Amino acid sequence: MLQIPVGSLFSGAVDGMAQGFEMASDCYNVILSNEIDPSAVKTHQLNYSHRIIADDIRKVSVDNYLDVREGVLVGTFPCVEYSLAANIHKKKRESNWKQAYHHAMVQDLFLHFFRYVALIQPEVYLWENSPEVRKFPIVMETFRKLPPYDYYEMELDTKDFRLPQRRKRLFVIGFKRRFTPVSPLYFQEFNRQLTIGDIREENPVIDIPDYVKKRIDGGYRDLPSVKADHDIGNTCVAHYARDRGTTLIYARPGEPNYKGLRPFTNREYARQMGIPDAFQFANATTTNFKHIGNSVSPIVVKALAKMILPYFGEKTA
Numbered sequence: 001m002l003q004i005p006v007g008s009l010f011s012g013a014v015d016g017m018a019q020g021f022e023m024a025s026d027c028y029n030v031i032l033s034n035e036i037d038p039s040a041v042k043t044h045q046l047n048y049s050h051r052i053i054a055d056d057i058r059k060v061s062v063d064n065y066l067d068v069r070e071g072v073l074v075g076t077f078p079c080v081e082y083s084l085a086a087n088i089h090k091k092k093r094e095s096n097w098k099q100a101y102h103h104a105m106v107q108d109l110f111l112h113f114f115r116y117v118a119l120i121q122p123e124v125y126l127w128e129n130s131p132e133v134r135k136f137p138i139v140m141e142t143f144r145k146l147p148p149y150d151y152y153e154m155e156l157d158t159k160d161f162r163l164p165q166r167r168k169r170l171f172v173i174g175f176k177r178r179f180t181p182v183s184p185l186y187f188q189e190f191n192r193q194l195t196i197g198d199i200r201e202e203n204p205v206i207d208i209p210d211y212v213k214k215r216i217d218g219g220y221r222d223l224p225s226v227k228a229d230h231d232i233g234n235t236c237v238a239h240y241a242r243d244r245g246t247t248l249i250y251a252r253p254g255e256p257n258y259k260g261l262r263p264f265t266n267r268e269y270a271r272q273m274g275i276p277d278a279f280q281f282a283n284a285t286t287t288n289f290k291h292i293g294n295s296v297s298p299i300v301v302k303a304l305a306k307m308i309l310p311y312f313g314e315k316t317a
Helices: 016-024 038-047 062-068 086-093 097-107 110-120 131-135 137-144 210-216 266-273 285-293 298-312
Strands: 004-009 028-034 051-053 072-075 124-129 150-157 168-175 225-227 247-250
Touching: 004 016, 004 062, 004 110, 016 028, 016 072, 016 298, 028 062, 038 051, 038 285, 062 072, 062 110, 072 110, 072 298, 110 137, 124 298, 131 137, 131 168, 168 298, 266 285
Parallel strands: 004 028, 004 072, 028 051, 072 124, 225 247
Antiparallel strands: 124 168, 150 168
16 A cells, blocks of 8 residues: 655644544555644644654754655644734734744744745645635745645635534645645535534533633623534634633533533533544643644544545555
């Protein structure tokens, strides 16, 4: 069987890109990942056997990834500067040069993914980000005009893959040779739409912080968004780590609750992303929520990996 090497950059704790490719076919062989956050590396190492370079990508040579040349290079450079939430903080940076400098460096991290693609020239590259990244023409032009790649943009929603949340993300794919992919929507994991009721844990262990109770009591400007079992969840975000009161669910009989409501558990939040139950989290609850919210849905990536597979020929069948 043909073995297609896969290398991951900006991998995060979950590394949904690597996980999705591994789930798609035994032909894919993830050989290397890169992540700078020690807490994310801790979770990554608990779940994967391949090598991970725990360092700043700006210090990592492309020589480490040369074996990916015949395969797929994937990455999820930080979306903090491209998302809608970024607009909230931009005015503060106008009077804080240190903050402005830091975020300018974050915004330019896409150039390091480009560095790897341009110098290694893998058969296929795939990156993911917030759809708002399209408002940054230099980012898009950098990849759109890069020879010799056939370039595709796909805006995909986790709900289109029947997961119980709406989460739109932009996936950009480059094929080194001429290739016309089919829609990844052909590769569905589930035979029906999942809802909140499908992702609930039995006998959950739940901590309800005081600030969550305060939000339920109307102590903040916004009340929580409350979901029933038949509902679709809100977008999973890293901010849930800091405020679990933003989205709550109705507690079932016997579950810990405050006035009939409770937050999600780590596992329930991960299930909304399509992260398998076998995946283990290595950190405290709050950090785990951040890692889940920052991850890529492996279910969506699995469909993309299946879509890409025919590019590599008959030996993958």
